[in-house]
Amino acid sequence: MVAATQPAKIAATNVTVTFGRQTVLRDVTVAAAPGETLAVIGESGCGKTVLLKTLIRLVQPTRGVVSFEGAPIARLGERKITELRRRLGFVFQNAALFDSMSIADNVAFPLRDQHRMDREEAYEVVAERLAEVGLPASVMLKKPAELSGGMRKRVGLARALANSPEVLLYDEPTTGLDPIMSDVINELIMRTRDRRGVTSVVVTHDMHSACKVADRIVMLYPVSRLGADEPQILFDGTPDEIMRCDDRRVSQFVRGEAGERLEEMRAAQG
Numbered sequence: 001m002v003a004a005t006q007p008a009k010i011a012a013t014n015v016t017v018t019f020g021r022q023t024v025l026r027d028v029t030v031a032a033a034p035g036e037t038l039a040v041i042g043e044s045g046c047g048k049t050v051l052l053k054t055l056i057r058l059v060q061p062t063r064g065v066v067s068f069e070g071a072p073i074a075r076l077g078e079r080k081i082t083e084l085r086r087r088l089g090f091v092f093q094n095a096a097l098f099d100s101m102s103i104a105d106n107v108a109f110p111l112r113d114q115h116r117m118d119r120e121e122a123y124e125v126v127a128e129r130l131a132e133v134g135l136p137a138s139v140m141l142k143k144p145a146e147l148s149g150g151m152r153k154r155v156g157l158a159r160a161l162a163n164s165p166e167v168l169l170y171d172e173p174t175t176g177l178d179p180i181m182s183d184v185i186n187e188l189i190m191r192t193r194d195r196r197g198v199t200s201v202v203v204t205h206d207m208h209s210a211c212k213v214a215d216r217i218v219m220l221y222p223v224s225r226l227g228a229d230e231p232q233i234l235f236d237g238t239p240d241e242i243m244r245c246d247d248r249r250v251s252q253f254v255r256g257e258a259g260e261r262l263e264e265m266r267a268a269q270g
C-alpha cells in the first residue's frame with residue numbers, strides 16, 4: 001500500500017549529473033513513496049543506472065538533491081552514509097558475487113562485514129535468505145560459477161536481503177534470463193515487497209517486468225536526443241496509463257519498435 005501523506009522514502013529532486021561534457025541526467029525528479037515499487041525504464045544509455053547510483057551516493061549529483069525520508073543525504077558524513085547504506089539493499093546487474101567465495105560467504109558478507117556476526121550466526125541468516133529466494137541450503141557450499149545465471153541473480157537478491165533493508169534497488173534484474181526465470185525474479189520482487197513492505201526502485205528495459213512489478217513507471221529519454229527545453233522524464237504514471245500514452249517515443253518503447261533509430265541507421269548506411 002502506498003501512503004500518500006508520508007514523505008517519499010527515497011527521492012531525487014531536480015538532479016543533474018554531468019560527466020566531463022556529457023550530461024546524463026538533466027533536472028530529473030523521481031520519488032518512491034514508502035512501500036511503493038517504482039520502475040525506471042528507458043533505452044540503453046539514457047542514465048537509469050546513473051540515477052540508481054545517485055540515489056545511494058555512489059555518484060554525486062552535479063546539481064539537485066537526493067533525500068532519504070525527507071532528509072538530504074549530501075551532507076551526511078561517512079559514518080552516517082554507511083549507516084544509511086545498511087538500510088538499503090542493492091541488487092547489481094550481474095549479481096556482482098565474489099567468484100572465489102562460496103555462496104554462503106557471499107550472502108554472509110554484509111552480515112560479517114557490517115554487523116560483525118560470527119560465521120555460525122551469519123550462516124543461519126544465510127539459509128533463511130536463500131530459502132526466501134527459493135534456493136536450497138545445498139547451494140551454500142558451491143561457488144558462483146557452479147550456478148546458472150538465474151540462480152546467481154537470486155543469490156544477489158538473497159545478499160541484498162541479508163540486512164533486512166527498507167529500500168531495495170534493482171539494476172536490470174531480469175536481463176540475460178529466459179522468460180520463465182525472468183518471471184521467477186518478477187514474482188520474487190513482488191513477494192519481497194508484500195512480505196517485507198520494502199520500497200523498491202527497479203531499473204529495467206524489460207517492459208513486461210516493469211508492468212508486472214511496478215506500482216508506477218518513470219520513463220527516461222537520453223539527454224542527447226532531447227531539445228534544450230524538453231523534460232528528460234517522458235512519462236510518469238501507472239502501468240495501465242503507459243499503455244495508453246500517446247507520446248510516440250513512449251509508445252515505440254512500449255511496443256519495442258525501432259522507430260527513428262532505423263531511419264538513422266539507413267541514413268548512416270547512405
Ligand SMILES: Nc1ncnc2c1ncn2[C@@H]1O[C@H](COP(=O)(O)OP(=O)(O)OP(=O)(O)O)[C@@H](O)[C@H]1O
Pocket residue numbers: 019024042043044045046047048049050051205
Ligand atoms: N562514471 C562514469 N563516468 C563517465 N560516464 C559515465 C559514468 N557512468 C555512466 N556514464 C555514462 O552515462 C551514460 C548513461 O549510462 P547508464 O549506465 O546510466 O545507462 P543505462 O540507461 O543504465 O543503460 P543500460 O540500459 O545499457 O545499462 C552512458 O553514456 C555512460 O557511458
